[in-house]
Amino acid sequence: MDITFKDVSYIYQANTPFEHRALSGVSFHIPSGSFVAVIGHTGSGKSTLLQHLNGLLRPTEGKVMIGDYQISAAEKTKDIKSLREKVGVVFQYPEHQLFEETVAKDIGFGPLNFNVEPKEIERRTGQAIKAVGLPEDLLQRSPFDLSGGQMRRVAIAGVLAMNPEVLVLDEPTAGLDPSGQREIMDMFSRQHKNNNLTTVLVTHSMEDALRYADHIIIMKDGEKYMEGAPLEVLVNKEELQRVQLDLPEVIQFLHQAEKQFGKAIPYRKQGIAQLAKELTAVVKGGESHG
Amino acid sequence: MNSLYMPKDSLIHSLDPRTKMLFVVFVVASSFILNDPALQLVFLVALFPLVVMAKVVKPYLISIQFLLLFAVLIMTVHGIYNPIGVTPVFEIFGGLTFKYESMVYASVMSFRILVIGTAAVLFVMTTHPSDMASALVKWKVPHSFAFILLSTFQIIPIIAREAKIVMEAQQARCLDVKGSLIQRVKNLVPMFAPLFIITFMKVHQLSYVLECRAFSRKGEKTSLRETKIGSLDYTFLLGMLGVLAFEIYLKLFMMGSLHLTTDALLTYSLFGTWIVFGFMIIKFVVKQFQGKIGGAN
């Protein structure tokens, strides 16, 4: 589903002493099927932005369009329930939303609310638990007996089981161990490709943004600061540093290599082995010429 | 962010929390001593300069709006229907008569709410919660009790915030908020089970953190934020004492001869609250209307 923000502003606790403008005049367009990374300093309004995507928040000004659904301050969105069925959201620390007696019931909670047949729920539950890399015999355990990382996976499975068309992820790997982070991100990437999803990912990892996203939005103090393809946005050191962000390590490395050897290696998302080859070619080529 | 405290640099902020607590007690006492609408109105107006001095006029006005709603309701409903009224003052819409005695009763009650509300808002907005706790400790309140009070103030917004997060997460999984009564009661589980667990975990962590910092150690403790009673506090306290003495004198010796409260005053107070209330409604409607126009474009 296409996602469009038009001049969206959001004010928390409007008309109280604590009025706080968390978004101001944000506009962008995400074509269906994109993988978008939203980056920004803590407090820059990323989570607030995400909560507009399934109508949990309605913009104070402007409007949000998701497929055929419209969300604006003035009118109640029709059919918000079916919107929420199509937009699956994994919140920050999703393990905090677990509550059922068994893992299976918790994963099935979303689909059940959407009146999915019990047979179908069972099928989806099995699929989802495999997708997140947990053994099926966990299904009958209590979610509270699991480790933190396992709980996170169960919570994510609960969102996948809704078979969403849009997947919204708010720092889904925060606080996991490095290999777990990689596994989960690869899993999201697979889901994105196999199910033709539109994915919106909030992340602090420039590496993840570079590796998985095809479009980047950078937020600063509630405003859109930069937007574009990863290789346009994530190579601009000065601009990024102005919002306390670093270049991805690969890019830093390639910049350094260019300084050292006087020849640029263009980055096309090569793997490490490929990069090493190209670098060797540059170094050797440099020697043979000199 | 977690409490109503507004960090500003003002005379009121620099008063000792104990002085301000006494001030709240003084205002509450005064609002009962002066149970006459005219005097209370004077008192309310006299409190306003303090709000200005504390530099919290705008947040004060926003918070006091809610109390004003009560005032409008009390004044209108009591003014008409309270059975103690006998002397009619004026009539609206044929048949609904405002009566003198009930209006006095209603005004006293509403002004009392506003006066006490003003003092409470002033106290909360100008006093850092930790300062309040350390002031309590100076009054020989046990340290752990002061801490319980303080952490209660702080944990309420935290729980409220967690509740919001959990609710949103369950809404995203489309927890149905409508439906039959049984369904709704069942829906409390996905809401409260996680909340209970989170709160429990937080408290558990907190107790570890406290132990690590030797909270239960016996003996005298010092405080990071020191509060001191200075000349400013004494001036303020003396002022309060003076006003209190004057109020008691008024009450004891002059109430019989003083007739400040008139029909006009009561009527104007009533109209005043209506007009302010009207403005609030207009502001609300305009806001909604702007939203509509914004949505149409």
Ligand SMILES: Nc1ncnc2c1ncn2[C@@H]1O[C@H](COP(=O)(O)OP(=O)(O)O)[C@@H](O)[C@H]1O
């Ligand atoms: N419920 C709330 N009430 C008031 N202010 C809030 C609330 N939630 C977030 N904020 C404020 O809005 C701003 C943006 O928050 P958020 O969208 O969570 O940022 P991010 O996810 O980028 O860290 C922050 O300054 C935050 O303090």
Ligand SMILES: [Mg+2]
């Ligand atoms: Mg966030």
